[in-house]
Structure formats: C-alpha cells, structure tokens
Amino acid sequence: MAPQQLIGRDAEAAALDRYVVDGSVIAPLSRLPKPAGTLLGLRPLLLTGIGGSGKSALVADLMRRTQGSDWSGPIVVCLDFDQRTIALGGEREWLNEVTRQIGFMRPVLDGLLARVRSETRQHIDTVLRDRERIERLSGTEGLAIFAAMRARLAEVLSDGVLADDTLVMILDTFEEILVRSDLEGPDPEQEPFGQVLAFVDSLARLAGPDGRPLIGAVRAVAAGRVAPFPSDDVRLARWFEAHDEVGELDVHSAAELLRTWGSKRVFTSARALRLAKGLPCYPLILKLLVAFAEHRTGRELDSLIEGPQSESLLGTEVATRALYSRFLERLKDHALPIRPPGKSGSSTPPISGSWLIRASPCRW
Numbered sequence: 298m299a300p301q302q303l304i305g306r307d308a309e310a311a312a313l314d315r316y317v318v319d320g321s322v323i324a325p326l327s328r329l330p331k332p333a334g335t336l337l338g339l340r341p342l343l344l345t346g347i348g349g350s351g352k353s354a355l356v357a358d359l360m361r362r363t364q365g366s367d368w369s370g371p372i373v374v375c376l377d378f379d380q381r382t383i384a385l386g387g388e389r390e391w392l393n394e395v396t397r398q399i400g401f402m403r404p405v406l407d408g409l410l411a412r413v414r415s416e417t418r419q420h421i422d423t424v425l426r427d428r429e430r431i432e433r434l435s436g437t438e439g440l441a442i443f444a445a446m447r448a449r450l451a452e453v454l455s456d457g458v459l460a461d462d463t464l465v466m467i468l469d470t471f472e473e474i475l476v477r478s479d480l481e482g483p484d485p486e487q488e489p490f491g492q493v494l495a496f497v498d499s500l501a502r503l504a505g506p507d508g509r510p511l512i513g514a515v516r517a518v519a520a521g522r523v524a525p526f527p528s529d530d531v532r533l534a535r536w537f538e539a540h541d542e543v544g545e546l547d548v549h550s551a552a553e554l555l556r557t558w559g560s561k562r563v564f565t566s567a568r569a570l571r572l573a574k575g576l577p578c579y580p581l582i583l584k585l586l587v588a589f590a591e592h593r594t595g596r597e598l599d600s601l602i603e604g605p606q607s608e609s610l611l612g613t614e615v616a617t618r619a620l621y622s623r624f625l626e627r628l629k630d631h632a633l634p635i636r637p638p639g640k641s642g643s644s645t646p647p648i649s650g651s652w653l654i655r656a657s658p659c660r661w
C-alpha cells in the first residue's frame with residue numbers, strides 16, 4: 298500500500314516517472330552498461346535497500362501517481378513475490394495475475410482476458426484428465442500450456458487495443474525470487490530468477506502477425522532487499538538496465554516523517570530533528586521509534602540519543618539493533634503469531650521489515 302504521502306524521495310520518484318514516460322535513465326538511477334550477448338530485450342530497473350528502507354512505498358506511490366484517479370495513465374501491474382502464489386507459481390500464475398490486473402484497469406478487456414484464463418484452466422484439465430493420480434504437469438507440458446496461453450493473449454490484443462499503451466511491470470519483494478534461485482549454477486535462465494525476467498521480456502515481445510508490438514511500451518522495475526551478483530556489475534548488467542540503492546532519508550524528511558506518524562506534542566520540530574540526526578533515517582526505524590514513543594515522554598526519547606548509551610546508538614548498525622531489540626522486548630508481551638526469522642540459506646535479513654509491521658501490536 299502506498300503511504301498517504303511519500304516523503305523525502307523526490308529525486309527517486311522523478312527518476313521513476315521519467316523512466317515510465319520515455320524509458321530514460323536519470324540520477325539517482327545509475328545505468329549499467331549493456332554487455333554483449335544479453336538475452337533480454339527489456340532489462341528492468343533494480344531498486345535495492347534494507348528491509349524497511351521504503352522500496353515498496355516508492356513503487357506503490359509510482360503506481361498511484363502514474364495511474365491517476367481515472368486510470369487513464371499507463372497500466373501498472375504489480376507482481377509481489379511476498380505472496381506465496383506469485384512466488385511459487387510459474388509463468389502461468391504470473392500471466393494469470395497480469396491479465397487480471399490489466400482487466401481491472403482496462404474493463405473493455407476484462408471479459409476477454411478472463412476467457413484466456415478459463416480456457417487455459419480447461420486446457421490443463423484436458424491434459425490431466427486421463428491421469429490416474431492428480432500430478433503436477435511436467436515441465437514440457439507447462440511450457441506448452443504457457444505458450445498457448447500467451448498466444449491467446451496475443452489474439453485478444455491483436456486488434457491493437459493496447460498498441461498505444463504503456464505497461465509498467467513492478468516486481469516487488471524480489472529477494473523472494475533470488476532465494477529460490479541458484480544463481481551460481483550453470484543456468485540462471487532456468488531458475489525462477491531468469492524465468493521471471495524472461496516472462497516480463499516476453500510481454501514486451503508480444504507481437505501481431507505484422508510483427509508490430511501489441512503493447513506500446515513495456516517498462517519494468519524490480520525492488521528487493523539485495524541485488525543478485527553482489528559486486529559483479531557485469532553480470533548484473535546482463536539482467537538489469539539500471540540500479541539504485543534506496544538509502545536513508547535526509548534528516549529533514551526523517552523529522553517530517555516522525556511528526557507525520559507520531560504525536561506532534563512529543564515530536565516537536567526541534568526534537569524530531571535531533572532524533573533524526575542521531576538515528577539511522579530509514580522509514581521502518583522511524584516507525585519503530587514512533588511506536589516506542591507511545592506512552593513515553595519527550596524526555597525519555599531524548600535519553601535515547603543523549604543518555605549513556607547514545608554513543609553506541611549513533612552507529613547505524615548498533616542503533617538498528619538497539620531499536621529492534623527494544624521493540625521486540627515489547628512484542629514478547631503480546632501473543633502474536635511470529636514468523637520464524639529468515640530462511641536457511643536465505644540472504645534475507647533475519648528481521649523482516651514487513652514481518653515487523655505485520656506483527657506489530659501498534660496501529661500505524
């Protein structure tokens with residue numbers, strides 16, 4: 298969900314808007330040079346940042362801005378790999394979701410796209426009908442069914458109904474795809490990672506019989522906690538066109554967020570700014586601080602950055618841990634369903650921003 302107001306990300310927002318309009322890459326996005334032999338025609342932008350840095354807020358706000366209140370802007374489709382069906386499903390599931398969302402934004406196509414999905418369902422039922430046991434489709438069957446589904450979609454779009462439209466594909470919580478993929482193996486193309494990016498590319502390649510693209514322009518933005526192939530920009534560039542690390546907010550924006558979320562009585566302008574200067578300015582940290590501040594006095598908050606522990610609180614990592622642990626101490630008092638932190642072999646940090654938000658007893 299987009300925050301009511303996106304604060305302190307003007308440069309990022311402007312760069313994303315520009316990319317949607319004409320595909321340009323401007324600062325703070327940094328372009329990755331296209332290496333020879335790239336498989337993909339469309340390489341998405343990649344946004345990375347620690348949990349709670351505001352990647353989802355950034356892309357959700359992009360959706361809100363671009364669509365406009367009357368849905369007249371570009372079609373924006375989000376595949377959030379935080380959802381199990383999307384993370385575990387293959388191309389067919391992704392195409393199901395994409396056609397559902399396109400149908401929502403372009404009601405004239407809704408019925409036709411629903412038919413694409415139901416015919417695919419029937420196709421699968423036919424393939425599976427004579428099986429004694431219900432089994433999964435084989436890889437080859439899955440590919441054939443997906444290809445047929447894509448052909449049905451091309452048929453629906455063949456009269457050029459989207460030929461002047463821009464489709465923006467957002468791939469959020471992208472680290473969920475990374476942890477399911479063996480990126481060091483011989484064939485990243487065959488891993489979920491490569492399949493998702495090839496899937497997005499396949500939408501850009503949809504063409505009519507005369508070879509003309511069926512969708513005017515396709516743009517794509519992937520957002521996740523970590524980049525694949527860390528410290529290997531050449532490999533990264535095979536898959537992504539540009540990269541931006543969503544970092545800390547500037548202190549003034551952080552102070553503004555504290556005052557937006559918290560009580561202005563406790564977070565006076567001066568105190569909010571002081572706190573922002575003493576803490577890591579990531580939205581989630583600020584949110585935790587606001588929760589921590591509930592039922593506390595301004596003086597107690599001052600002691601966070603002025604007390605004996607302030608020295609260590611000023612170090613980003615220590616401060617993060619301190620705030621997390623203080624907050625978690627309080628969580629223990631509540632009988633909350635707590636997801637086991639992290640997954641084995643996962644590069645996802647053990648404390649997940651979205652998990653904290655979900656498990657939080659506070660109302661935001």
Ligand SMILES: Nc1ncnc2c1ncn2[C@@H]1O[C@H](COP(=O)(O)OP(=O)(O)OP(=O)(O)O)[C@@H](O)[C@H]1O
Nearest residue numbers: 300302303304348349350351352353354580650651
């Ligand atoms: N610039 C901003 N202005 C206002 N609210 C923001 C901003 N950035 C983030 N938020 C809010 O802060 C919280 C954490 O941000 P968000 O969920 O976008 O982080 P994330 O980077 O996607 O984290 P994760 O890696 O866990 O998915 C959310 O409630 C979000 O709405």
Ligand SMILES: [Mg+2]
Nearest residue numbers: 352353354470
């Ligand atoms: Mg997110």
